[in-house]
Amino acid sequence: KxxxxxxxxxxxxxxxxxCTLQCNYTVSPFSNLRWYKQDTGRGPVSLTIMTFxxxxxxxxxxxxxxxxxxxxxxxxxxxSQLSDSASxxxxxxxNSGGYQKVTFGIGTKLQVIP
Amino acid sequence: xxxxxxxPKFRVLKTGQSMTLLCAQDMNHxxxxxxxxxxxxxxxxxxxSVGEGTTAKGEVPDGYNVSRLKKQNFLLGLESAAPSQTSVxxxxxxxxxGLAGEGVRRNEQFFGPGTxxxxx
Numbered sequence: 001k002x003x004x005x006x007x008x009x010x011x012x013x014x015x016x017x018x019c020t021l022q023c024n025y026t027v028s029p030f031s032n033l034r035w036y037k038q039d040t041g042r043g044p045v046s047l048t049i050m051t052f053x054x055x056x057x058x059x060x061x062x063x064x065x066x067x068x069x070x071x072x073x074x075x076x077x078x079x080s081q082l083s084d085s086a087s088x089x090x091x092x093x094x095n096s097g098g099y100q101k102v103t104f105g106i107g108t109k110l111q112v113i114p
Numbered sequence: 115x116x117x118x119x120x121x122p123k124f125r126v127l128k129t130g131q132s133m134t135l136l137c138a139q140d141m142n143h144x145x146x147x148x149x150x151x152x153x154x155x156x157x158x159x160x161x162x163s164v165g166e167g168t169t170a171k172g173e174v175p176d177g178y179n180v181s182r183l184k185k186q187n188f189l190l191g192l193e194s195a196a197p198s199q200t201s202v203x204x205x206x207x208x209x210x211x212g213l214a215g216e217g218v219r220r221n222e223q224f225f226g227p228g229t230x231x232x233x234x
Contacts, residue, residue: 049222
């Protein structure tokens, strides 16, 4: 069964500090992996996407990495801001006979405090 | 562009009542999706549509029906609401559906703001 596991479940950091969120998946065969940011009371918004051949992708202060061999991804946030407080969801697509299936992680809830 | 909009934002129902959630997108996307998000669980696909006039079952379709009469609209219906359907419902749309060989940017899903539904 395709699964996406994220850690930690929740995290509190001080404004200005860095943090790293983890995503482990068992989705196979792998197609691509996205990180989404979901603000409280809002829908998820895509931050980055990586395919099998990519091992790092940046979007401003967000940097995602992918190790397709170990089936692990991380999202690193640099110099955190209060507006980074949100849930971060790892989403993995699998190829499935011509249609790609999507599996969502539960998310990591990040709180940035002053 | 408004992107993906959902109506209503909040709703409280009694067990057995019916209602329809409306999703609209102005990006001319072919694919549309309905998800539910529950505490401690990832988003789960209820139904989806690959184009106007088409619908298909997702992971958790029981108790829900959908219709896609117009390309820009995707309706989710609850015929007889149950407490187990208390959830936050998200609509999403994408240009592509994630078919093999398709560019990854085409299958990015854009989400609406969600509808919080409580069934008493």
